[in-house]
Amino acid sequence: MNSLYQNLLRQSDTLAQLLDRADVDLTAPVSGQIETLLANLDRSLADYVDFSRTEPNLAKREKATLRSKRFADDIQLMKDRYARAQTRAAQRQTHGDERNELFQRTAPTSTTPTAPGAISISIGGAASSSATDYYAGESAALHRTESHLDDFLTAGRAALADLADQRHVLKRTHRRMLDAANTLGLSRSLIGAIERRGIQDTWVFVALVVVSVVAMWGMYAYFRG
Template sequence: METLYHQTNQLIQETSDLFIRLEKNPDSVDIEDAIQSRINAVNTNCEKLDIMVFKTPLNQRPMAKMRVDQLKYDNKHIQASLINAQNKRRRREQERTEREQLLSRRFGHDHTEITVDYMAQEQVSLQNSHRNVDEMIHTGSNILDTLRYNRETLKGAHRRLIDLANTLGLSNATISLIERRVAQDKYVLFGGMFVTLTVIGLVIIYLL
């Protein structure tokens, strides 16, 4: 078991060294294949080591299992790193392909006209948007001015209402005084008429 363990550990070390080479040449598929080959070999050895663990004495079994589990963990980490490197390489290849296709594309007369028309429409759309924004700002400014004017108008109306209320209060008092004076004048008039008619009546009675 010790021999196979050391061989497997050596494979993991070799795989780590291959990653250093892959960093210097990230587009090398051959290095990726070599790494994957060693990962597969480590997996195979770990399966064999799992069987050997159950054949070790009970007092040595926990330590042996821990060592094998560490090999498995390191190998899974290496596999994840390889997948990440492969995905990056594929993205780079796709970006290069798309860039080459874009650079090699040749636009004809119709495509040029379509592009120009599209740019003209986009410019008109931007101008319309700019004009709409200006109109919105102008409308908002007018609304604010109207609100300020209405506020001043309401303040003036409020002051006039207060003055009118005060004036109406004085007028009501004056009208009340006038009404009382009229009532008093009526009593004086009616009393005077009664006295005058009584005197005339007495004069007629006694003189005739």
């Protein structure tokens, strides 16, 4: 049973590394590896649960049950993190497509040269061309501002998602430390200190979320102004 537990740990660590890469750039190969690992983790956890039920030692069976529940929570957190990475990748692709379409629309079109001998009549042509250039410039500036705002908002959402992922990692580390402390028989005072540190980490996470929201609002107000 210990070998199954170690296998779950290795697969979980490998998946965490792939999710770190997915947060930066979710490519098709990385996505395929993540989905394969998630499926393998589900199967490995099912095998571990089935095997733990046959453990004759009551204490070991209870420990295995506790570990299996924690692994199930970790796997669900990783699935949620992968879903957020897919959403961010889709948003980046959508924004890229919109920018490309905007550039194609605002690209200057070639003019057909006037045939020799033809007479070109223009009424107020210079003023009309100047006004057209002015409005085209204003439109391009607005589009660039909107693009920057979209980029900042996307970066802000990614930062919030990363903070949430870090909180999940801290919670998982906290649970593992408590498990190790119980296994090694450490004193209750040390376990209490670990729990207090977990509460402090939670307040730090909340403070970071508030700062991120205020920063995004400030950038939005600055560019809108």
